[in-house]
Amino acid sequence: MTPTRRLLAALAAAAALTVATPGLAGADAVRNADWALDALHAQTAWRTSQGAGVTVAVLDTGVDATHPDLTGQVLAGKDEVGFGAKRGDSAWARHGTGMAAIIAGHGHGYGDGSGVMGIAPKARILPVRVILEDKDPQRAKARASRGDALPNGIRWAVDHGADVINLSLGDDSATAAPVAAEDDAIRYALSKGVVVVASAGNGGEAADRSSYPAAYPGVIAVAAVDRNGVHAGFSTSRWYASVAAPGVDVVIADPDRSYYTGWGTSAASAYVSGAAALIRSAYPKLSPAQIKQVLQSTTRHRPKGGRNDQVGTGLIDPAAALAAARKLKPQPAVPVPVAYASRYFAPGPAPAPAPADHAQLLGDGVAAACAAAGAALVVAAGLLWFRRRTA
Known part of the structure; x- marks a missing residue:
């Protein structure tokens, strides 16, 4: 195993939260419960862009391309794991399908009035399987043999047409450290003009440690x-x-054709990836840094002082971001300079000491092994959500 190999793991803490909530069995109930699109002024944003022509790579547990809310939207992807649960198994593609529908769901049925509508309903989804669901019986095997799936998946997505990469996953265990291969892969994506979006972490009620890749x-x-x-x-x-973006009681589509409400920064990340797709569709020459800046500068519910550690600059407003983006002069897609007090990695392949700790994640996911003075650090990572069954 190479020093920077990231292992695939899962945290039992986020095994399914299955408190039943009646009322989402019908199509109207699903749409009525989906408050996030109204909060994001989606109807106004869609007058300018619905994400047409943009590909969002969903690096996750896989995506069910036959789900009625996603038919015709999902491209042929890549499985960086190569084993684990298959279609029909309870541990197959649940998280990834939910995130894909938040990004690019188009609903189904008469007038597409049933199911989940994504924030960028005309965007395409490029699925890249880099992790296994928390209840997948092959987790241990994946942990031992597929540690480089995440950085490889990022590079593969970039090389196969991704315009935006969604990472609804993260690593914020107490022993975690940044991984050079991941940092390099993200820099590669940015240098190619690809926007990278990641979940901030679900450790707010625990240690509030920093999460990677966020x-x-x-x-x-x-x-x-x-x-x-x-x-x-x-x-x-x-x-x-x-x-920030909606992450509480949001509607989740599942491969079993049921719908759930769930919470987590996974869902929030997916909404922002969809918003980035709207901007990239309307203004394809804007750089990743410009898209990040315009999302940050047009938020609502801005905290005192303009930003804070809880919500950044506030709740995204895709309609306002699109209006602001129209005024920007495109800049070259170049790697974003490190703007922090110290670099994560010294020159050469060996990681330098991490400048911050890492937050506890909830879910199934990845773990990392870093070399430090000849010893490997193994860290846990996960999908950043809990789910509550609603239908």
């Missing part, structure tokens, strides 16, 4: 808020927070 330079790190625009208690509060 804390890497250039990433749009997304915190979660409720329907009132208030910071969700579980959402990690750290210096790297860029913006």
Whole structure:
């Protein structure tokens, strides 16, 4: 195993939360419960852009391309794991399908009036399987043999047409450290003009340690808020927070054709990835840094002083961001300079000591092994959500 190999793991803490909530069995109930699109002024944003022509790579547990809310939207992807649960298994593609529908769901049925409508309903989804669901019986095997799936998946997505990369996953265990291969892959994506979005972490009610990949330079790190625009208690509060998006009681599509409400910074990240797709569709020459800046500068519920560690600059407003983006002169897509007090990695392949700790994640996901004075650090990472069954 190479020193920078990231292992695939899962945290039992986020095994399914299955408190039944009646009322989402019908199509109208699903749409009525989906408050996030109204909060994001989606109808106004769609007058300018619905994400047409943009590809969003969803690096996750896989995506069900046959889900009625996603048919015709999902491209042929890549499985960087190569084994684990298959279609029909209870541990197959649940998280990834939910995130893909938040980004690019188009609904189904008469007038597409049933199911989940994504924030960028005309965007395409490029699925890249880099992690296994928390209940997948092959987790241990993946942990031992597929540690480089995440950085490889990022590079593959960039080389196969991704315009935006969604990372609804993260690593914020107490022993975690940044991984050079991941940092390099993200810098590669940014240098190619690809926007990278990641979950801020679900450690807000624990240690509030920093989460990777959210804390890497250039990433749009997304915190979660409720329907009132208030910071969700579980959402990690750290210096790297860029913006916030809905992450409490949001509607989740599942491969089993049921719908759930769930919470976590995973969902928040997916909404911001969809918003980035709207901007990239309307203004394809804007750089990743410009798209990040315009999302940050047009937020609502802005905190005192303009930003804080809980929500960054506040709740995204895609309609306002699109209006502001129209005034920008495109800049070259260049790697974003490190803007932090110290670099993560010294020159050469060996990681330098991490400048910050890392937050506890909830979910199934990845773990990392870094070399430090000849010893490997193994860290846990995960998908940043809990789910509550609603239908």
